[in-house]
Amino acid sequence: MSVTEDDAERGERQPDAGYRWRWPALVVVMVGSAMELLDVSVTVLAGPTIRADLQGGTSDLQWYTATYTLALACGLITGGRLGDIVGRKRMFLIGMAGFTLSSALCAAAVSSDLLIVLRAVQGLFGAAMIPQGLGIIKDVFPPRSLPLAFNAMGPFMAIFSLGGPILGGWLLEADPLGAGWRTIFLVNVPIGVVAGLAAFLTLPSDPPARAVRLDLPGVLMAAAGSLLMIFPLVQGREYGWPLWAYALMGGSLAVFMAFGRHEARRRRLGADTLIAPSLFRKRSYLAGTTVGLMYFAALSGFGLAFTLYLQLGLGYSPAKTSLTGTAMTAGIIAGSLVMPKLSRYGRRLFHGGAAITVAGLLALLWVMRMDVTPWRLVPALVVAGLGSSLMMGPYFALSLSEVEPHEMGTATGVLSALQQAGSSVGAALLGTVFFEAAAHGDSVPLAASAAFAVAAGMAALMFLAGYLFPAYRPDPTP
Known part of the structure; x- marks a missing residue:
């Protein structure tokens, strides 16, 4: 039996209009995404402390993060397809349980090599959990409420993509659990237990696809x-x-x-x-893959270059760097608050967000020519964050507008994989621009300006790529 024949039968199930737990389900999905997004980058900050404590080698600093990222990226497409086959709730619970347990084991690691292996295990369970989120949202929300749910999910992911290192830095410096670097993994355990129980109680059960093989x-x-x-x-x-x-x-x-x-x-x-071929005949989905790759590349690369600029160029401490970076997060939050009233504009909202992001980054380049203080950086960062939020708000609604329910696992798995690829591309590209400029004698501010200019150019390209989206307006939320 072909994948579409059997899966289409499952895809006929429509969201239950009387389903009471859709908003708790959305919160559970966002908590799972937050756990994963935080763990992508947190070991970058804690790496030197971990290596010193576990007496690891110099290369271990890279592998603490690389093994997690590689395992996550390699498993996302398969994880999404397994959600189509065995059920999204089941795969989400498996991923959440495994992610929580492997986090506890990472916190208890007694050697550097063991931690590296456990980080790979953690990444594989993350790959089982993350692709299910968007599919679950589309399963539980009726069409008229779906744009509002996606509008909440988009800025949330942007906040944690950018703010993950900030939160990680606070956990390391404040050490609320008194466990040193192990706190960054231990904090996942109570969150994972509560979120897993909430997922079990609130997520709707979906039957496995019959006679479908991986x-x-x-x-x-x-x-x-x-x-x-x-x-x-x-x-x-x-x-x-x-x-x-x-x-x-x-x-x-x-x-x-x-x-x-x-x-x-x-x-x-x-x-x-493994991948439903029909996905790549949908213009909106192809546009989503293109835009998503560029968006997360720009966001990740900018975050890296901005951190390097503040710490190496301005001499800010990690705490001061984190505090300054919250200005952009504030802009993202502000965008998410106005999103419900703007969601009906669809592609126009995306274009407006891209234009505002370019304006914020250009304003940041102008401010860098002055005597820089945190307060002078704040307005430009807020504007850039606002634009980023307005872009990401309608992104999922536009990208998945034509995706059928039986294609959802594959579709979200590919989008999640592209998110990881985009983050890696952005860090590699803008990091290389920064360090190459510095290596050729430019000051750190000039090197950072070059990286920020590339980020602004990427935002401008996203504005143009937005025309690939159909002129689609999500139905206004009642």
Whole structure:
């Protein structure tokens, strides 16, 4: 039986108009996303302390984060497809339980090598949990309320993508649990237990797809292609971008081309596929993949360059850096508050957000020519954050507007994988721009200006890419 024949039967289920727990379900999904987004970057801040305590090698500093990122990226597409097959609630609970347990084990690690292995396990369970979120939201919200749910989810992800390092820095400095670096993992345990119980009680059960089998060759090819792409992006700058880094990325493209031919062949034979080919015939979804890759690349790269600018260029402490960065987070929150009244504008709202983001980044470049103080940075950061929020608000509603329920797991798995790829690309690109400019004799502020100018250019490209979205307006929320 082909994937679409069986899954379409599951896809006929519409959200229950009398379902009482849709807003608690949305909160549970957002908590799961917050746990994952925080753990993506938190070991970057804690790395030196962890290595000293566990007596690890110099390269372990990179691997504390790299193993998590690589495992997460390699498993996201498969995790999304498993949600289609065995049920999104079941996969979310498995991912949440495994993520929570592996967090506790990371906190108890007695050696650097063990922590690296456990970080990979944590990433795999994150890959099982994260792709289910958007599918669950689309399952439980009726069409007229769906834009409001997506509008809440988008800025939330932007806040934690940008604010994760800020929260991680506070946890390390405040040490509320008195456990040193282990606090960054221990904090996941009570949150995961409560969120897992809430998920069990509030998420709707969805039946497994009958007679659908996981495409194991496709799983291996997708994982291999993701690994070959993400590994050089994560590690390439550390090694000075050697030839093998470019060779691996070229090999990734070859593997993904072979994967596409494999999926098309299975589709012709009527066999189950890992990715629903029909997704890539939907203009809105193709636009979403393009825009999402650029958005998370710009956001991640800007966050890295801004942190380097404040600490290396202005001599700010981690605490002062975190406090200054909250201005952009405040802008994102402000955008999310006005989003319900603006959601009906759809693509126009996205374009407005992109234009405001460009204006905020250009204002930041202008402020950097003055005698910089945190208060002078605040207005530009708030504007950039506001624009970022207004872009991300309608993003999911626009990207998934044409996706059928039986395609949702695959669709969100691919979008999540692209988020990770975009974050790695952005950190690699803007980090390279920053360090290359500094290596050629430019001051840190000039190097940062070059990186911020690239981020502004990426936001301008997103404005143009927004025209790929259909002129679609989500129904206004009642």
